[in-house]
Amino acid sequence: xxxxxxxxxxxxxxxxxxxxxxxxxxxxxxxxxxxxxxxxxxxxxxxxxxxxxxxxxxxxxxxxxxxxxxxxxxxxxxxxxxxxxxxxxxxxxxxxxxxxxxxxxxxxx
Amino acid sequence: xxxxxxxxxxxxxxxxxxxxxxxxxxxxxxxxxxxxxxxxxxxxxxxxxxxxxxxxxxxxxxxxxxxxxxxxxxxxxxxxxxxxxxxxxxxxxxxxxxxxxxxxxxxxxxxxx
Numbered sequence: 001x002x003x004x005x006x007x008x009x010x011x012x013x014x015x016x017x018x019x020x021x022x023x024x025x026x027x028x029x030x031x032x033x034x035x036x037x038x039x040x041x042x043x044x045x046x047x048x049x050x051x052x053x054x055x056x057x058x059x060x061x062x063x064x065x066x067x068x069x070x071x072x073x074x075x076x077x078x079x080x081x082x083x084x085x086x087x088x089x090x091x092x093x094x095x096x097x098x099x100x101x102x103x104x105x106x107x108x109x
Numbered sequence: 110x111x112x113x114x115x116x117x118x119x120x121x122x123x124x125x126x127x128x129x130x131x132x133x134x135x136x137x138x139x140x141x142x143x144x145x146x147x148x149x150x151x152x153x154x155x156x157x158x159x160x161x162x163x164x165x166x167x168x169x170x171x172x173x174x175x176x177x178x179x180x181x182x183x184x185x186x187x188x189x190x191x192x193x194x195x196x197x198x199x200x201x202x203x204x205x206x207x208x209x210x211x212x213x214x215x216x217x218x219x220x221x222x
Contacts (some may be wrong), residue, residue: 002210023173031209033210040212041215043152043201045212059166062179088152090152090211092209095165096154096157097154098154098168099151099153100151101149101151102151
């Protein structure tokens with residue numbers, strides 16, 4: 001059974017601080033995705049990582065992929081309140097996508 | 110935005126009744142997916158389609174069936190709704206033309222009483 005594990009599940013951080021969310025997965029896959037979900041809303045695609053060593057950055061968020069370690073990270077730099085949301089990683093195995101359980105991030109002023 | 114709509118957006122139904130949820134897309138994307146989202150489980154794949162009349166099961170397909178008779182529409186049917194199928198259902202698409210990015214619909218909140 002393919003597993004995608006995120007940690008932490010809950011994260012409360014102060015504005016201006018840095019933190020990393022981790023995503024481990026149990027299958028060989030070169031494709032890893034990060035999504036954001038605001039309460040009561042749908043999912044929004046943040047990053048698509050398509051190869052080992054891929055790194056993508058958008059604003060205060062940076063995602064990376066290490067396919068050998070089966071690990072992706074989402075790094076948050078100098079957090080602001082607007083980043084409060086739930087973040088999901090997902091792995092592509094053939095035609096199917098498997099999601100982590102999500103990391104609920106709260107940024108405190 | 111892949112022009113994805115879902116209907117209905119909210120539904121309350123009774124145990125044992127059949128329910129059909131509709132996903133409609135306007136971008137001619139090849140792949141379409143149905144997920145359910147429950148607290149503590151993230152999103153779990155129910156069924157997916159890789160073309161008209163081509164569908165396959167996901168990890169939580171029991172009690173659900175799907176149909177895709179046109180590229181733009183993907184229907185999810187709960188044959189006999191149970192309380193355990195109370196959830197938020199999301200449809201998603203992937204273009205399949207060299208892009209792996211998933212686009213999600215707004216979701217349908219289903220309550221089975």
